[in-house]
Amino acid sequence: MYLKPICWNSMEQSVTFLKPSLVRSQLATEIIGRRIIYFRNIDSTNTCALEMAARGVPEGTVVIADEQTRGKGRLGRHWRSPPGKGIYLSIVLRPRIKVEFLAYFSIISALAVAETVEGLSPFPPDIKWPNDILLHHRKVAGVLVELGTENDLVSYLIVGIGLNLLQKEEDFPSELRGKATSILIEGGKVFCREEVVVKLLQNFDHWYKVLLTSGATPIMQRWRDYSHHWIGKEVKVVTPEGEFFGISEGIGDDGRFLVRKGDGELKEVWAADIVSLQEVNK
Known part of the structure; x- marks a missing residue:
């Protein structure tokens, strides 16, 4: 589903605060968004969600x-x-799975974000393993999964999601220009953030339920x-x-x-940064 922009070709917009009541009124999910906790300013939604999860907040809390x-990115960034x-935003999950199945949660998170971005952009997004979302080879969104374990x-699980929506080029520091982008930069459109949050949470709710009920096969097919x-x-x-x-x-x-090295060995990688040499050499 494509969301309707609230204005076109607009590079001038004032900062408006998110209205969580509007998100709640529009949200149609079974698990995700049962409780929404909103802050105008916070160090990190993931840090807050981790603390709340340890204190027992219910699954689906956002x-x-x-x-x-002090927003968190992968690898301590x-x-x-x-x-x-x-x-x-950050989502609290309580799936009671073994640690070796953790990778699937990065994958469903990336799927939910990619499908949301697809409804906002005139260009199709790409997923860079494991869960970076790219438009025109520039990062528009990312996911960070953190967890607490027992036996x-x-x-x-805490799934943290960051999506660049209304940033202009000058909003990024010089070292990120050309590497990071936003929906506004790519398409010149301004979208209602509440509607984007609703669509994102509904996409996540869908893929989480698919994982719990149907397993990984349909998820991997869509991810590819x-x-x-x-x-x-x-x-x-x-x-x-x-590195190799x-x-x-x-x-x-x-x-x-999966990476095939020059000597023919097939390497299976759990955690890494992947860099396309074609993009580096352009």
Whole structure:
């Protein structure tokens, strides 16, 4: 479903605060958004959601903010979160799964965001493994999954989502220009943030229920629709143990990234940064 912009070709918009009551009134989900906790300003929605999950808030609780001062990205990076410009939220899940199934939650999160972006952009999004959402090879959204465990089981999961919606080029620091983008930059349209949040949460609710009821197969099929362009590309894989080069063979059914090294060895990667050498050499 494509959302209708509230104005066209507008680079001038004032900061408006999110209205959680409007989100609640429009939301049609079974699990996600049972409780919505809103802040105008917070250090990190993920940090807050982790603390609340440890205290027992119910599954489906959503923490959302207009601004984050210490927003979290993958691998310890900072997620820039200027006030009123994006969607910054975290979802509490309690799936009671084994840790080895954790990768699927990054995948359903990326799917939910990609489908939301697809309804906002004139251009189709790409998913860069594991859960970066790109428009024109620039990052428009990202996902961070954090967890609490008990006896080798996941007792709760926090899915943090950041989506750049209304940022202009000058809203990004110089080191991110050309690497990060927003829905406004790519399409010149301004969307109601409440409607975007509703669509995002409904997409997430759908894929979470698919995972719980039907397993990973339909999820992996849909994920590959957004990431097939990575297959056959020469990539650099940066892991905590070091880096190596190879040809991408996509992802396995367990969510691991598959890379064929020059010596023929197939590497299955759980956690890494993937860099397309074609994009680097342009």
